[in-house]
Amino acid sequence: xxxxxxxxxxxxxxxxxxxxxxxxxxxxxxxxxxxxxxxxxxxxxxxxxxxxxxxxxxxxxxxxxxxxxxxxxxxxxxxxxxxxxxxxxxxxxxxxxxxxxxxxxxxxxxxxxxxxxxxxxxxxxxxxxxxxxxxxxxxxxxxxxxxxxxxxxxxxxxxxxxxxxxxxxxxxxxxxxxxxxxxxxxxxxxxxxxxxxxxxxxxxxxxxxxxxxxxxxxxxxxxxxxxxxxxxxxxxxxxxxxxxxxxxxxxxxx
Amino acid sequence: xxxxxxxxxxxxxxxxxxxxxxxxxxxxxxxxxxxxxxxxxxxxxxxxxxxxxxxxxxxxxxxxxxxxxxxxxxxxxxxxxxxxxxxxxxxxxxxxxxxxxxxxxxxxxxxxxxxxxxxxxxxxxxxxxxxxxxxxxxxxxxxxxxxxxxxxxxxxxxxxxxxxxxxxxxxxxxxxxxxxxxxxxxxxxxxxxxxxxxxxxxxxxxxxxxxxxxxxxxxxxxxxxxxxxxxxxxx
Numbered sequence: 321x322x323x324x325x326x327x328x329x330x331x332x333x334x335x336x337x338x339x340x341x342x343x344x345x346x347x348x349x350x351x352x353x354x355x356x357x358x359x360x361x362x363x364x365x366x367x368x369x370x371x372x373x374x375x376x377x378x379x380x381x382x383x384x385x386x387x388x389x390x391x392x393x394x395x396x397x398x399x400x401x402x403x404x405x406x407x408x409x410x411x412x413x414x415x416x417x418x419x420x421x422x423x424x425x426x427x428x429x430x431x432x433x434x435x436x437x438x439x440x441x442x443x444x445x446x447x448x449x450x451x452x453x454x455x456x457x458x459x460x461x462x463x464x465x466x467x468x469x470x471x472x473x474x475x476x477x478x479x480x481x482x483x484x485x486x487x488x489x490x491x492x493x494x495x496x497x498x499x500x501x502x503x504x505x506x507x508x509x510x511x512x513x514x515x516x517x518x519x520x521x522x523x524x525x526x527x528x529x530x531x532x533x534x535x536x537x538x539x540x541x542x543x544x545x546x547x548x549x550x551x552x553x554x555x556x557x558x559x560x561x562x563x564x565x566x567x568x569x570x571x572x573x574x
Numbered sequence: 575x576x577x578x579x580x581x582x583x584x585x586x587x588x589x590x591x592x593x594x595x596x597x598x599x600x601x602x603x604x605x606x607x608x609x610x611x612x613x614x615x616x617x618x619x620x621x622x623x624x625x626x627x628x629x630x631x632x633x634x635x636x637x638x639x640x641x642x643x644x645x646x647x648x649x650x651x652x653x654x655x656x657x658x659x660x661x662x663x664x665x666x667x668x669x670x671x672x673x674x675x676x677x678x679x680x681x682x683x684x685x686x687x688x689x690x691x692x693x694x695x696x697x698x699x700x701x702x703x704x705x706x707x708x709x710x711x712x713x714x715x716x717x718x719x720x721x722x723x724x725x726x727x728x729x730x731x732x733x734x735x736x737x738x739x740x741x742x743x744x745x746x747x748x749x750x751x752x753x754x755x756x757x758x759x760x761x762x763x764x765x766x767x768x769x770x771x772x773x774x775x776x777x778x779x780x781x782x783x784x785x786x787x788x789x790x791x792x793x794x795x796x797x798x799x800x801x802x803x804x805x806x807x808x809x
Contacts, residue, residue, distance in 0.1 A: 353693065353694075354614070354645075354647050354648055354693050354694040355612060355694060356647065356648055356649050356694055356695060356696075357647035357648075360647055367600050369599075371645070371693060373645065373646060373647025373648075373693075374647065375646060375647050375652035377652065394646070394655055398691065399620075399641065399689050400599065400602070400605075400616065400617075400618040400689035400691055401599070401601060402601055403601065403602075403620050403623075407641050407657075407689075409656065410655075448646065448647075448652050450645065450646040450647055450655065452645055452691070454598075454599055454616065455599045455600050455601050455602075456601060457600065457601065487650040487651045488650035
């Protein structure tokens with residue numbers, strides 16, 4: 321175990337010189353990075369780079385939500401982005417990433433799913449959200465969540481001819497959105513809580529907590545990681561910090 | 575119906591506009607982006623790496639492994655994530671296209687892993703991928719005796735064309751696709767595939783056109799490498 325990161329934290333320092341509550345710079349969004357996608361975005365978050373793309377199709381609704389569209393979120397830990405990621409079907413880490421992003425979007429009711437209904441009980445839109453890191457320098461969750469939101473925000477419906485999608489032909493109608501959730505991840509290193517852990521810190525944190533926050537400051541999804549427990553007071557501190565920092569991240573969406 | 579004018583207005587022997595950038599993925603040993611028209615490929619090289627299972631090891635030289643993949647949103651009709659028979663074959667021929675340019679004698683028992691990902695596809699993805707991978711290998715400092723330049727030629731209707739785009743590949747009268755990779759210094763062909771219908775004479779003509787177009791690919795590749803490393807020789 322790398323105790324240097326912890327020793328540094330106890331002295332009030334981080335390995336990359338940031339303050340405990342300081343996000344990496346720059347956080348940048350570029351949309352429209354694939355013209356075949358209904359929506360797409362590339363997020364550069366410090367040295368972490370993540371792509372997200374939206375593809376759409378129509379299909380039958382789920383039996384318990386006959387008047388609502390379907391969201392399917394996938395993530396691959398592309399071996400291109402990190403020497404430790406290997407080719408093969410998504411493992412637990414990739415599936416966790418996809419599900420954490422999915423919950424942020426789904427539970428915040430970001431997408432107005434009822435407006436994705438074409439004919440109740442028969443035909444609804446399916447939104448495929450796919451996430452691929454290009455360079456992993458830590459905190460893929462926050463970068464991927466931001467890329468997902470930016471890609472959805474930029475997405476338009478493809479043309480529909482009867483019950484068939486005319487692939488490659490786009491309308492100007494955007495996917496109806498209610499709000500934009502932002503996910504912010506905190507990590508506990510020794511006794512200290514830091515925001516936006518970088519790769520070096522991810523190797524040595526005790527606990528991480530990812531929190532999806534709406535513009536109003538409501539929390540919509542959380543995910544704890546790490547093999548160590550968390551006090552209620554620590555969780556409270558982390559959530560409050562996530563709400564505060566998410567407002568700062570949100571500025572790049574404007 | 576004869577194909578008299580190309581859909582995008584290019585001359586028949588004209589390659590699409592290209593762009594390349596080296597060193598786009600910081601974690602990788604070497605990396606590059608290569609754009610041909612609307613096709614965008616990223617490539618990353620990691621290595622030399624220990625190679626397991628050990629029966630794959632070669633005690634006289636390193637090996638390379640290619641992993642080509644199209645990302646789900648790179649095409650109009652979403653591609654299901656994960657490898658396909660098509661991507662597995664392209665990975666294999668890409669390995670064969672790149673390997674002859676490399677000198678891996680100094681890296682016994684190791685592998686260089688090459689990941690090629692397509693983020694926007696408009697035909698010619700394997701050729702753009704090979705162009706990106708050649709740059710990524712050079713960027714990784716792998717000893718190379720030559721670059722590898724790749725372009726597809728083919729026949730649209732009755733006309734021999736260079737660097738077909740998707741609209742041309744889908745030409746209703748039929749189109750022939752003939753992807754080629756050439757090492758520019760030696761002139762040796764390292765990738766050669768075809769599907770469609772052409773006479774031997776037409777193939778020779780197409781290959782001659784490919785060789786000419788390759789000069790342009792090489793120029794873009796060399797410029798991208800120079801752009802990353804310019805100034806370093808003066809240090």
